Amino acid sequence: MKDISLDELVEEIKNHPDFSKVGMIAFHLGVVRGFARSNGRSVERLEVEVDHQMVKQIIEEKKKAPGIVEILIKVREGVFKIAEPLMAVAVAGDIREHVFPVLEDTVNLIKTKAVKKKEE
Numbered sequence: 736m737k738d739i740s741l742d743e744l745v746e747e748i749k750n751h752p753d754f755s756k757v758g759m760i761a762f763h764l765g766v767v768r769g770f771a772r773s774n775g776r777s778v779e780r781l782e783v784e785v786d787h788q789m790v791k792q793i794i795e796e797k798k799k800a801p802g803i804v805e806i807l808i809k810v811r812e813g814v815f816k817i818a819e820p821l822m823a824v825a826v827a828g829d830i831r832e833h834v835f836p837v838l839e840d841t842v843n844l845i846k847t848k849a850v851k852k853k854e855e
Contacts, residue, residue, distance in 0.1 A: 739764070744807050744825040753804050757827045761838045765822040767815050771854050782853040783821060785810045789849035797826075797841045802833030806841060810850060822850070 741762055748760055767781045794806050805827040815821060824842050828834040 739809050739811065739820045739823045741823060741825070744809070744823060747807060748805050748825060748827045751805050751827070754827075756829055757804050758829045759831055759834050760825055760827045761831075761834045762826075763822070763824040763838060763842045764820055765842075767817050767819050767821060769817045776854075778817070778854045780814055780816050780855050781821070782814045782855065783810070783812050784851045785812050786849045786851075790845060793841060793844045793849060797837050797844075800828075800833065800837045802829040803837055804828055806837070808841070808845060810845065 741764065744762070745760060748754065748757065767778070769778055770776060771778055790808055790810065794808060797803065798806050803826065805825075807825045808823070810822045811820070822845065824838060824845065826834050826838040826841060828837065
């Protein structure tokens with residue numbers, strides 16, 4: 736997968752047939768950090784594997800939430816260096832009270848159920 740572009744995600748959302756219902760788009764952009772979250776150890780690179788079927792299931796489920804118009808997720812697979820973007824999640828919906836919780840839930844589900852990471 737090529738680099739992640741938030742502009743491309745916005746354009747895709749703007750082309751959604753129900754875009755007139757969108758009052759906000761919230762994003763998560765995950766990047767490789769230089770230390771392990773679990774133990775603080777230094778990390779030089781990160782290997783990522785993605786369960787694409789699980790990503791689709793998560794999107795389908797979270798799109799059922801009230802006020803949500805679209806959810807787009809781009810996750811890169813392979814080996815990445817510090818500061819490289821890994822995952823973008825865009826949630827478009829009517830109001831922030833609907834959008835922010837869905838964004839947080841979606842990111843957490845992707846990270847726990849659909850993505851496997853190996854820090855090196």
